[in-house]
Amino acid sequence: MAKRSFPLSEVYGLLEPGPVLLLTTAHRGRANVMTLSWHTMMEFEPPLVGCVVSKADFSFTALRLTRQCVLNIPAAELAPAVVGCGNRSGRDVDKFKAFGLTPLPASMVGAPLIAECHANLECRVIDTRLLNRYDFFVLEVIAAWIDPLPKAPQTLHHRGRGAFMLAGETIKLPSKMR
C-alpha cells in the first residue's frame, strides 16, 4: 500500500471543504460501506468529527455497537461507487464486491480502509448524547492515512438527487486563520 501516515493535526483541512465520504464499519465478521455527506469538524486536535448516521442505515447498528468506523474520502473517479453505495443497503448486497472497492485492514479499528480512496481516517465513537434525538455520533480520529499522489484529488460534494459538485481550483489568501 502506497498510503502514508497523515498528521492528525491536519485532518481538518481534509474534512472542512465538505467532501462526500464513504463510511466503513465491520460487525460480526461483516464489513459494510455507506455514503455520508452529513459531517462536520468539531475540534482540531485531537480531531473530532460529528456525523449523522441514520437509524435506518444498516451501518447504524455496527457503528453503535462496535463504536469504530473509518471515514474514507473518495475522488471524482469513484462517483459511480459513491452513488451505488448510497442507493443500496448492506442488508442486501456486499457493496465492496458490487462496486469494486477493496477493503484493507486498518491499524487501530476493526473497520476496513478502502484502498481506492485517497484518504482514510480511523475513528472511534466518543459521544452519543445526541444519538437518540438526531442519530448524531461524535467521532475521534485516531489514525489517518493518505496517498501522497495525486496532490489535489478532485473531491465530490453532494448537492442532492445525484448531483455532485466537483472540487475546482484552490485559491490562497493571506490569513491568520488555521
Next chain:
Amino acid sequence: MAKRSFPLSEVYGLLEPGPVLLLTTAHRGRANVMTLSWHTMMEFEPPLVGCVVSKADFSFTALRLTRQCVLNIPAAELAPAVVGCGNRSGRDVDKFKAFGLTPLPASMVGAPLIAECHANLECRVIDTRLLNRYDFFVLEVIAAWIDPLPKAPQTLHHRGRGAFMLAGETIKLPSKMR
C-alpha cells in the same frame, strides 16, 4: 431586494457540499458576522444544522443568549470579506463596514441577512446539550432566502490557512438518494 423565499425542504442541497458560511448575530443593538466552516446538516425537514461556534468567538455570547442567527452563503467574489471576517473580531471592529457587507432585516430573527450573499438561512437554536463540551449548537432553519441569479454561484470551501477550494462543475448521476 431581489431575494426570493427558498423552500425549507431544499436547504440541505445548499449546505451539504460544505460551503464556508458567514454567520450573523445581533445582541444589544449590535450586529456581528463571523466566518464558519464547521457545520453539518442534521435533518432534512424541518432543516436542522449543527455547527461549532467557539466560546472564544465574539459571536458565541450573542448566539447563546439570543438563540438566533442567520447563516449566509458567500460566493467566490466575497473571498476577501470571508477571510477578513475570519481574521478580525467583532470586539474590535464593525465587520459589516470594514468589509463592505450590507445588513438587511430578517423576517423571523433579530440577526441580519447579508445582502451580498446569494443565500440566507434564518435560524433559531433548538439544542445546546453539546454546548459546554464541544461549543456545538443545533439550529433549526425557519426561513430561507435566495437570489434567483446567478443559477450556480461559485461557493468557497475552506482548506485551512487561507486556502479555499472554489466550487467546480456539477455532474449528475442516476440516484434514488435525496
